[in-house]
Amino acid sequence: MIAFDNVAYSYGGGELLSEVTLRLAPGSFHFLTGPSGAGKSTFLKLCYAELLPTAGRVTLFDREVRALARDDVARMRRRVGVVHQDCQFLDHLPLAANVMLPLTVAGRASDAKDLTDLLGWVGLGALAGALPPSLSGGERQRAALARAVIMSPDVLLADEPTGNLDWDMSLRLLALLVELNRMGKTVLVATHDLNLIRTAKAQVAARVLRIRNRRIQLAGADL
Amino acid sequence: MTGGLRRLGRLASERAADRVVPPAGHTAWLTTFTAGAMVFLAVFALALSLAAGRLADRWSDALARTATIRVSAPADQLDLQARAVLDVLSTTPGIESARAMTDAEQRALLEPWFGPDLPVDTLPLPRLIAVTEDAEGYDAEGLRQRLAAEAPGAVLDDHGRWREPLVAAAGRLRTLGLLAILLIGGAMAAMITLAANASLASNAQVIRVLRLVGARDAYIARAFVRRFTLRALAGAAAGLAAGLAAVLVLPGGGDSVLTGLRFERAEWLWPFVLPPLAGLVAFVATRMAALATLRGLT
Numbered sequence: 189m190i191a192f193d194n195v196a197y198s199y200g201g202g203e204l205l206s207e208v209t210l211r212l213a214p215g216s217f218h219f220l221t222g223p224s225g226a227g228k229s230t231f232l233k234l235c236y237a238e239l240l241p242t243a244g245r246v247t248l249f250d251r252e253v254r255a256l257a258r259d260d261v262a263r264m265r266r267r268v269g270v271v272h273q274d275c276q277f278l279d280h281l282p283l284a285a286n287v288m289l290p291l292t293v294a295g296r297a298s299d300a301k302d303l304t305d306l307l308g309w310v311g312l313g314a315l316a317g318a319l320p321p322s323l324s325g326g327e328r329q330r331a332a333l334a335r336a337v338i339m340s341p342d343v344l345l346a347d348e349p350t351g352n353l354d355w356d357m358s359l360r361l362l363a364l365l366v367e368l369n370r371m372g373k374t375v376l377v378a379t380h381d382l383n384l385i386r387t388a389k390a391q392v393a394a395r396v397l398r399i400r401n402r403r404i405q406l407a408g409a410d411l
Numbered sequence: 412m413t414g415g416l417r418r419l420g421r422l423a424s425e426r427a428a429d430r431v432v433p434p435a436g437h438t439a440w441l442t443t444f445t446a447g448a449m450v451f452l453a454v455f456a457l458a459l460s461l462a463a464g465r466l467a468d469r470w471s472d473a474l475a476r477t478a479t480i481r482v483s484a485p486a487d488q489l490d491l492q493a494r495a496v497l498d499v500l501s502t503t504p505g506i507e508s509a510r511a512m513t514d515a516e517q518r519a520l521l522e523p524w525f526g527p528d529l530p531v532d533t534l535p536l537p538r539l540i541a542v543t544e545d546a547e548g549y550d551a552e553g554l555r556q557r558l559a560a561e562a563p564g565a566v567l568d569d570h571g572r573w574r575e576p577l578v579a580a581a582g583r584l585r586t587l588g589l590l591a592i593l594l595i596g597g598a599m600a601a602m603i604t605l606a607a608n609a610s611l612a613s614n615a616q617v618i619r620v621l622r623l624v625g626a627r628d629a630y631i632a633r634a635f636v637r638r639f640t641l642r643a644l645a646g647a648a649a650g651l652a653a654g655l656a657a658v659l660v661l662p663g664g665g666d667s668v669l670t671g672l673r674f675e676r677a678e679w680l681w682p683f684v685l686p687p688l689a690g691l692v693a694f695v696a697t698r699m700a701a702l703a704t705l706r707g708l709t
Contacts, residue, residue, distance in 0.1 A: 238623065258706075259627050266625035276620045280433040292431070293626035335624070 189214050189343060189374050190235055195244035197230055204230050206402040208244070212376060214342070217369045217392050219385045220378040221407065222399030228378035229273065231404065232345050235376065236268045237261050249342070266294055269336030271346035275328045277320035283307075283331055284316040290339045303338075310334045310364065325352030326361075333364055343374045350381055358384055366392045431621060432614055432634045441606045442639055446646030446693065447653070449599040450685045453592050454654025457681055458661075458672045460588025465671065467581030470574065477570060478551075480509075480540040484564035492562040493538040499561050500542060505549030512539040537564075599643075599689065600696040607639055607700040622708060632701035636694055643693030647686035655682060 190212040197205040204227045212218060212235075220228050233239040234246050237253045246253045248264050256264065269290075277286045284303060291298045307313045310330040320328060329349055336344055346365065350358035362384060369375045369392055379385065388394050396407040480500075484492045493511050500509040512520075514532070517539060551569050558565040611618065614635075621631050661672045674681070 236623075259629075262622070262625050262627040265623065270623060272623070276623060278431060278433075278617055278620055281430070285430075289431070289620075290624040293621060293624055293630050295630075339625070 189249065190376075191245075191247040192234070192241075193245040193247070195234065195241045195246055197227070197234060197239065198242045199230075203402055205234075205399075205404070208404050210397070210404060212343070212374055214374055215369070215372050216374055217366075217388075217394040218376045219388065219394055219396045220376060220399070220404070221380055221382070221385065221396060224380065226399040227402065228380075228399060229347050231399070232270070232347050232376070232378055235343075235345055236265055236270055266290060266339050267342045269339065269341035269344045271329065271332045271336045271344070271349045273347040273349075273351060275320070275332040277328070277331070279320050282317045282319055283312065283323065286320060287331060287335045287338055289335060294339070298338075306334050306338060311360070326354070326357040329353060329357075329361060330364075333361065337368060337373075341373065343376070344368055346375070346377045346379075348379055349377060350379065350384055355383075359387065362388055362391075429634055429637045431626075432610075432617060432638060439638075439642055442603055442642040442693070443646035443649075445599055445602045445606070446643040446689050447650035448646075449595050450647040450650030450689050451654045451657075453595045453685050454651065454658060454682050455672075456588050456591035456595060457685070458658050458674060460585045460592070461674060461678050461681065462671045463581045463584035463588060465675065467578050467585065470581065471578045476544050478542040478544065479568045479570070480542060480558070480565050481537045481568060482540065482562060482565045483537040484562075486535065488564070489538050492564050493540065495562040496540055496558060496565045499554070499557050500540070503549055503554055503557070505544055505547050507543045507545040509540055509542045512541055596688065596692050600692045603639060603643060603693050603696045604700045607635060607697040608704065610635060610639075611701060611704045618705070618708065628702060628705040631705060632698055635701045636697045639697040640690050640694045644686055644690040647689035650689075651682055651686055655679075658682075 192208045192210050195205065195208040196203060208231070220231060222228055230239060234241060235248070237246075237248065237256065240246075240254055248256075249267065251260070251264075253261070253264075278289065281289075284307070285292070287307065288298045288303060303316075304313065307316055310333055312327060312330055312334065315323065315327060315331075320331070323331065329352065333346070333349065336346075344365070349361055349365075353361060358381070365375055365377060366388065385394070385396055389396075397404050398407040480496055482489060482493050482496060497509055497511065500506050517536060520539075551567065555567050558567060618631055621634075658673055
């Protein structure tokens with residue numbers, strides 16, 4: 189589904205990621221952890237082609253991202269749902285329109301009942317008409333998750349999705365991610381919250397990747 | 412061409428793309444105002460061009476079908492040679508009519524230069540004969556040779572040396588009017604491009620979000636293009652209304668560019684081409700600016 193072959197990424201003269209080789213198999217659940225600034229967000233951006241590797245190959249759905257035309261990148265992103273750390277909403281549009289945005293830009297019709305169900309699933313049924321700036325951090329994160337899954341993507345990437353949430357809300361969001369994985373979605377969550385990872389491992393067969401010294405390695409029992 | 416028309420048609424119907432870009436912003440007024448002002452000016456340039464064209468045609472037609480024969484001879488032979496000229500003209504194919512101008516007519520011609528009290532009788536003025544040709548026209552060279560034989564003091568002036576510079580001047584004025592319209596279109600395209608670039612820059616975050624959720628460049632461009640095209644059309648419609656109102660109060664039907672600027676008959680339809688043209692200019696300028704900006708983003 190997503191494959192990295194000896195990938196490196198440099199920024200501002202320094203190498204942020206180096207010799208990254210891994211594969212995210214369909215239906216897998218991965219956590220990516222590491223200290224702040226280690227390159228977790230950069231790795232996710234490489235996964236959905238917002239950044240291109242400075243060396244090596246990133247393959248998305250069996251296609252090398254560097255060889256993709258701009259329209260192909262757009263089409264690929266419709267198959268990858270992303271929960272951004274800062275949510276990335278259009279503040280002038282109400283929550284429902286923001287959640288439907290991937291459908292809108294793809295020219296697909298949206299079913300009002302499906303939208304109501306989706307907002308209900310993330311616990312935001314009563315806030316469909318609210319503007320993003322009026323939402324709390326937790327509401328924004330759940331809305332971002334709803335937007336990420338509305339296209340029923342094959343892959344779901346989440347960048348510090350619980351960063352602004354209290355523990356109860358984090359568990360609720362985790363439950364949603366686990367539920368999506370059980371529906372067959374490939375999930376990759378970047379987080380530095382080790383408690384969340386430990387809790388998740390009790391619910392789902394998640395593998396943990398750790399960024400250390402610019403390289404990504406599988407974390408062991410020392411987590 | 413077909414692709415362009417299809418894109419324009421899609422533009423009119425698609426409002427969803429428009430809504431993803433935040434409303435308002437100073438570029439909205441800038442675009443509307445620019446389009447309005449430019450179309451207002453273009454109406455005048457068009458009026459100037461059409462008036463110059465009309466004048467060129469009128470002068471060309473009027474002078475092309477007339478000629479003057481000037482008979483200069485000693486006083487005792489003047490009437491004799493004038494009569495000989497009229498006889499020659501009466502048998503010349505292509506001449507519709509010919510008549511000797513009266514003293515009163517000649518005085519009227521000289522009055523602007525010498526005043527109303529000119530004693531025509533005492534001056535050795537040549538006799539002037541006004542000639543009007545028919546649709547077939549006459550052979551000027553043949554007529555000159557016959558006049559040289561029958562009336563040596565007669566000189567045929569077919570107005571060519573007057574007509575050609577006037578027609579050329581009017582033609583140049585018409586070209587200048589059209590050039591002004593082109594320059595106005597170019598200036599409008601430049602200003603709308605600047606406004607579109609400003610709008611794209613101020614909406615960089617919106618564009619980023621749209622790209623992240625899978626929007627294609629064409630979709631994002633359409634959101635901006637639709638907005639700018641509609642604004643330009645609205646401004647152009649206002650500019651057209653103001654321009655037509657201004658042209659209405661101008662004098663019309665005169666024999667010069669300044670006194671004949673008002674449109675005549677079917678010419679009133681020409682200015683209505685300007686708003687769609689302004690919309691097309693805005694469409695092309697914004698689309699090019701948007702796609703160029705988007706190509707620079709990942």
